[in-house]
Each structure stands twice: as structure tokens, then as C-alpha cells.
Amino acid sequence: MPEQWIVIAGLAAGTFAIRIGGYLLGARLPKTGGWARAFTALPGCLISALLAVILVQGSTAEWIAGAIALIAALLTRNLPVTMIAGIATVWCARYFL
Amino acid sequence: MDQITLPPAKEFTSGFRDIAPLAIGVAIYGLAFGLLAAQAGMDEFLTGVMGLTVFAGSSQIIAAERLVSGAGALAAILAGVALNLRILLMTASMRAELAGRPLWQIVLGVHFTGDESWALMHATRAKGHPVGYWYLIGASSCLLAVWITATVSGVNFAHVLPDPVSIGVDFAFTAAFIAILCNLWPGMSALLPWIFSAATAGCLVLLAPIEPSWALALGGLAGAVLAGVKRDA
Numbered sequence: 001m002p003e004q005w006i007v008i009a010g011l012a013a014g015t016f017a018i019r020i021g022g023y024l025l026g027a028r029l030p031k032t033g034g035w036a037r038a039f040t041a042l043p044g045c046l047i048s049a050l051l052a053v054i055l056v057q058g059s060t061a062e063w064i065a066g067a068i069a070l071i072a073a074l075l076t077r078n079l080p081v082t083m084i085a086g087i088a089t090v091w092c093a094r095y096f097l
Numbered sequence: 098m099d100q101i102t103l104p105p106a107k108e109f110t111s112g113f114r115d116i117a118p119l120a121i122g123v124a125i126y127g128l129a130f131g132l133l134a135a136q137a138g139m140d141e142f143l144t145g146v147m148g149l150t151v152f153a154g155s156s157q158i159i160a161a162e163r164l165v166s167g168a169g170a171l172a173a174i175l176a177g178v179a180l181n182l183r184i185l186l187m188t189a190s191m192r193a194e195l196a197g198r199p200l201w202q203i204v205l206g207v208h209f210t211g212d213e214s215w216a217l218m219h220a221t222r223a224k225g226h227p228v229g230y231w232y233l234i235g236a237s238s239c240l241l242a243v244w245i246t247a248t249v250s251g252v253n254f255a256h257v258l259p260d261p262v263s264i265g266v267d268f269a270f271t272a273a274f275i276a277i278l279c280n281l282w283p284g285m286s287a288l289l290p291w292i293f294s295a296a297t298a299g300c301l302v303l304l305a306p307i308e309p310s311w312a313l314a315l316g317g318l319a320g321a322v323l324a325g326v327k328r329d330a
Contacts, residue, residue: 001188018178019208026190041287049298051275
């Protein structure tokens with residue numbers, strides 16, 4: 001079997017196992033108390049961590065664009081507007097810095 | 098939680114529509130991935146099969162990169178799977194949406210859980226719209242269609258396109274997640290867990306010799322544990 005097929009089959013199987021594993025884990029853990037608070041907080045915590053990982057690896061251009069995007073998000077609460085503000089700022093900052 | 102729920106078809110179309118700005122970014126990355134897939138010896142058919150069965154863009158990119166660099170199939174699989182471990186936490190946090198559903202809907206739901214649609218669903222709900230399972234399915238259906246179309250097209254045409262970084266499109270997802278995080282803000286009770294998550298992930302990236310995707314998962318987990326342990330709010 002060619003290498004490409006092995007990679008696709010392996011990655012597809014591994015990724016699906018992770019996805020269904022998360023469901024089985026979530027379904028089995030308690031629905032109240034500390035566990036429930038942790039699960040409720042999980043999305044925001046994961047996205048905070050994601051942004052931290054991106055920004056600490058980024059340059060000044062990404063930091064400036066991140067700040068402008070944050071201002072746009074807080075002012076407009078609008079996804080496309082925030083994305084356009086961020087892309088435009090990062091493009092300018094990379095060009096001029 | 099008792100909530101007013103929308104009819105599934107309406108939720109589906111809302112999700113499909115709301116994800117559109119992110120789908121543009123996904124299309125550009127898809128084209129770039131198609132070029133990489135071609136370099137890794139994959140044709141249109143294989144690229145389409147990979148998009149449909151894996152449906153996790155960043156892991157497909159890293160696996161194809163390892164193949165191109167000659168690291169071998171096992172190394173490519175391990176790199177992609179390691180990157181996807183964060184999805185475990187995402188599908189775990191989908192438990193309310195998946196509870197009580199038939200098996201095929203659970204299988205479809207977990208397969209359709211990806212960074213953008215999962216985050217968008219939580220953010221839309223935090224804004225007060227009663228959306229859930231079918232919203233996620235709608236958003237991911239849009240992304241899957243765009244991802245497969247773009248990656249398959251990219252196999253032959255990506256070399257005529259500019260590099261995503263040179264036009265700032267790599268920042269599209271960062272900006273989107275900033276908007277999504279602002280919408281997710283539930284009040285001061287989240288402040289400490291969010292700061293703790295970000296600080297843990299950031300410090301791990303800078304100081305520990307681990308993959309950034311592991312730093313991300315550990316940071317998210319650290320904040321969630323803090324939220325679970327502290328009793329206020």
C-alpha cells in the first residue's frame with residue numbers, strides 16, 4: 001500500500017478515536033459541582049490558551065494587529081469586521097515595520 | 098438547561114451562514130494545503146478522501162509536511178494525531194449538545210467538531226442565541242464543502258496563488274478567535290481561569306521543550322481545573 005494511503009487511514013482513525021474519546025469522557029464525568037464548572041469554563045480557557053500560544057510566537061506586527069482586533073471586537077462584537085481589521089493591520093504592520 | 102430551541106433546519110442555515118467569513122480563510126489555507134498534498138505525492142482523489150475522513154486542517158498540513166520531508170508514514174501520523182489531541186477537550190465540552198442523541202448523530206457531531214465551528218457555536222450561544230448541535234453541523238458542513246473544494250483544486254492550481262502569510266491571511270484566524278473570545282466573556286468569574294490558561298500556555302511555549310499544540314491543551318486544561326476548583330461566582 002502506498003505511503004499516502006497509510007497516512008490518511010492512520011490519521012483519520014487516530015483523529016476519530018480522539019473525537020469519540022472526548023465525547024465518552026465528557027458523557028461519563030459528573031454533571032454537577034466542580035466538574036460542571038470546569039466543563040463550562042473549558043471553551044473560553046482553550047481559546048485563551050490558543051491566542052497565548054499564537055501571540056507569544058508572533059512578532060510586533062502580530063501584537064499590534066491583535067490589539068487592534070481586540071478593540072474592533074469590543075466595539076463592534078462583529079466577526080467579519082474584527083477579521084478585516086486584524087488582517088489589514090497585520091498586513092500594514094509587516095509592510096512598514 | 099431549559100432553553101427555547103430553534104427548528105434544526107433554521108439552526109443549520111444560521112451556522113452555515115455565520116461561518117462564511119471564516120470559510121474564506123479556510124479556502125485560502127485549503128488551496129495552500131492542496132499544493133503541499135501534491136508535493137507529498139497525493140492526487141485530487143486522495144486529497145479529497147483525506148479532507149473528508151480527517152477533516153482537521155492543521156493536522157493534515159503537518160502530516161503532509163512530514164511526508165514531503167521524508168520522515169515516513171508513522172512520523173507523519175504521530176505528528177498529526179498529537180496536534181489533534183486538543184479536540185478531545187472540545188468534544189468533551191460538547192456533552193450537553195450530544196446527550197441523548199442517536200449514535201449516527203453523535204458520530205456526525207464529533208466528526209464535525211473543529212476549532213472554528215465549535216468556537217463559533219459557543220460564542221453565538223454566549224451572545225444569547227439558542228443554538229446548539231444543528232448550528233455546529235451547519236457551520237461544519239459549510240467548512241467541509243469549502244475545505245474539500247479548495248484542497249482538491251489546490252492540487253493543481255495553488256502554485257499561481259500568493260502565500261497566505263504575504264497577504265496577512267494567516268492572521269484571519271487569530272482575529273476571529275479574538276472576536277469569539279470577546280463574545281464568550283461570561284463575566285468576572287472567567288477572568289482568573291482565562292488568565293491562568295493563557296499564562297500557562299504562553300510559559301510552556303516559551304520555556305518547555307514541547308509542541309505548541311500540547312502547550313495549548315495543557316493551558317486550556319489548567320484554566321478549566323482552576324474554574325472547577327474555585328468556589329466563587
